[in-house]
Amino acid sequence: MTQAQSSTDANTDGRKPHPNASRAHARLSARFLRWWQPAGMWRRGIITALIALLLAVLLFFHSDVPNRIGNLGSLLETFLPWLGLAVPVLLAVAVVRRSATALIALLVPSLIWLNLFGGQLTDKSAAGGDFTVLTHNVNAENPDPDGTARDLVEAGTDVVALEELAESEEPRYAKGLAAAYPYHAVEGTVGLWSKYPLSGVRSVDIRMGWVRAMRASVRTPHGPVAVYVAHLPSVRVKFNAGFTAGQRDNAADALGQAIAAEPVHSVVLLGDLNGTMNDRALASVTSQMRSTQGAAGNGMGLSWPAAFPMARIDQIMVKGVEPRSSWTLPRTGSDHLPVAARLQLP
Numbered sequence: 001m002t003q004a005q006s007s008t009d010a011n012t013d014g015r016k017p018h019p020n021a022s023r024a025h026a027r028l029s030a031r032f033l034r035w036w037q038p039a040g041m042w043r044r045g046i047i048t049a050l051i052a053l054l055l056a057v058l059l060f061f062h063s064d065v066p067n068r069i070g071n072l073g074s075l076l077e078t079f080l081p082w083l084g085l086a087v088p089v090l091l092a093v094a095v096v097r098r099s100a101t102a103l104i105a106l107l108v109p110s111l112i113w114l115n116l117f118g119g120q121l122t123d124k125s126a127a128g129g130d131f132t133v134l135t136h137n138v139n140a141e142n143p144d145p146d147g148t149a150r151d152l153v154e155a156g157t158d159v160v161a162l163e164e165l166a167e168s169e170e171p172r173y174a175k176g177l178a179a180a181y182p183y184h185a186v187e188g189t190v191g192l193w194s195k196y197p198l199s200g201v202r203s204v205d206i207r208m209g210w211v212r213a214m215r216a217s218v219r220t221p222h223g224p225v226a227v228y229v230a231h232l233p234s235v236r237v238k239f240n241a242g243f244t245a246g247q248r249d250n251a252a253d254a255l256g257q258a259i260a261a262e263p264v265h266s267v268v269l270l271g272d273l274n275g276t277m278n279d280r281a282l283a284s285v286t287s288q289m290r291s292t293q294g295a296a297g298n299g300m301g302l303s304w305p306a307a308f309p310m311a312r313i314d315q316i317m318v319k320g321v322e323p324r325s326s327w328t329l330p331r332t333g334s335d336h337l338p339v340a341a342r343l344q345l346p
Helices: 003-011 019-036 046-060 072-078 080-097 100-121 145-155 170-177 246-260 280-286 292-296
Strands: 131-137 159-163 183-187 190-194 198-203 213-220 223-231 236-238 242-244 267-272 314-319 322-328 339-344
Touching: 046 080, 046 100, 072 080, 072 280, 080 100, 131 145, 131 223, 131 267, 131 314, 145 170, 159 223, 159 267, 170 183, 170 190, 183 198, 183 213, 190 198, 190 213, 190 223, 213 246, 223 246, 246 267, 246 280, 292 314, 292 322, 292 339, 314 322, 314 339
Parallel strands: 131 159, 223 267
Antiparallel strands: 131 339, 159 190, 183 190, 198 213, 213 223, 236 242, 267 314, 322 339
């Protein structure tokens, strides 16, 4: 017996391994090596990794997507948060493909999305506030104006702004809100109801040819607040024209100019802007005002469409006022959700 044989026998306590066990061990080892060998885990999933990196580019450079062709930039920015849904889909593909390359690439869009929108997933509301506001696009075809008015009264805010007021239905809203809000004014298809006296009421020209914006000064116990109510033109996605938002963009510019010229220090904008805070086309407004949802909201605050909200196009924005909390209300007879906020006046 040689020394090597003696050593082998000593290591196995004199028992030879079963041939089937040796083959099973070899198969497991080979399978493990195929899983982890660089030729497998690093080369698989290259297409998935490239899609993940393209998603990261769209998220990071969304403001550089041009609007010259079909307003693609604004269209992308309107639904920008929803790009995050691609991450779990790509993650599932990467796991199934057992691709380390794709898994690492997915970290890039995930981190960018969290940087952009992660803060909106938390509750940023705070205590305090002495002025509550609500805005609601009631929908000109609302089948239950009386019920909608009752729902808005139950919210108990200090002022209520309504957009898309049909002329035939305005008396029904006025009647339903009268007991809780003794002061109100209507200009065109927008109106403001208040618990406090109104003054300086006038329409605001947003270059549409008819009135869809107004301004009023609300005399609160803490001083005057200039309240603007606006309903910017609707946008459409057309196959042959892309995202048609030219009239909306012009109206936003005019609204921004009116707010910039406002002499009252505390300013609140309530309305359906038909655009999100990410949309660069609303920069004339968003650059000078804060969104209550972004500053003090709880969650994403999506408001449209009411049946399955996909975008926050109903906005409460402030200047010279501190947001304390912001929230959406339950669905009414409209295709929009009402949104409300509690504000701290200076």
